[in-house]
Amino acid sequence: MFHHDRTWCVTSVASAEELAQKLTSIVWTCCTAFELGGYLWLNDSTSPDGAAEFAVLKRLTQDGPMLQVESITFGWCDYDTSLAYIQQALRGEFDGSKFAHEVHPRLQTPQEHGRCHHCA
Numbered sequence: 324m325f326h327h328d329r330t331w332c333v334t335s336v337a338s339a340e341e342l343a344q345k346l347t348s349i350v351w352t353c354c355t356a357f358e359l360g361g362y363l364w365l366n367d368s369t370s371p372d373g374a375a376e377f378a379v380l381k382r383l384t385q386d387g388p389m390l391q392v393e394s395i396t397f398g399w400c401d402y403d404t405s406l407a408y409i410q411q412a413l414r415g416e417f418d419g420s421k422f423a424h425e426v427h428p429r430l431q432t433p434q435e436h437g438r439c440h441h442c443a
């Protein structure tokens with residue numbers, strides 16, 4: 324499931340450890356996305372009350388289409404499991420998966436995003 328009508332607010336994280344920490348310790352609004360190492364992690368959860376599901380996207384060009392390579396339910400993962408998934412993604416291990424397909428998400432910087440109905 325991928326939310327085509329959603330606009331995500333992208334913030335950068337510095338390391339796989341930081342991302343794993345964020346994904347397993349906080350319930351994020353549905354417009355949250357993280358960027359690390361040429362990959363984006365988009366909150367694809369149905370609602371903030373459900374299990375946190377993040378789509379993993381690989382940037383093909385700076386502004387063009389992206390490749391969704393995985394979808395991971397971090398809501399069911401502990402820190403170590405999440406970190407392992409993140410490191411696998413960063414090594415490109417999901418890039419060739421059968422699941423991989425091109426997507427065109429609407430992304431914004433925090434400045435552009437401001438507040439939407441997901442994070443108001």
Ligand SMILES: [Zn+2]
Nearest residue numbers: 354439441442
């Ligand atoms: Zn928002």
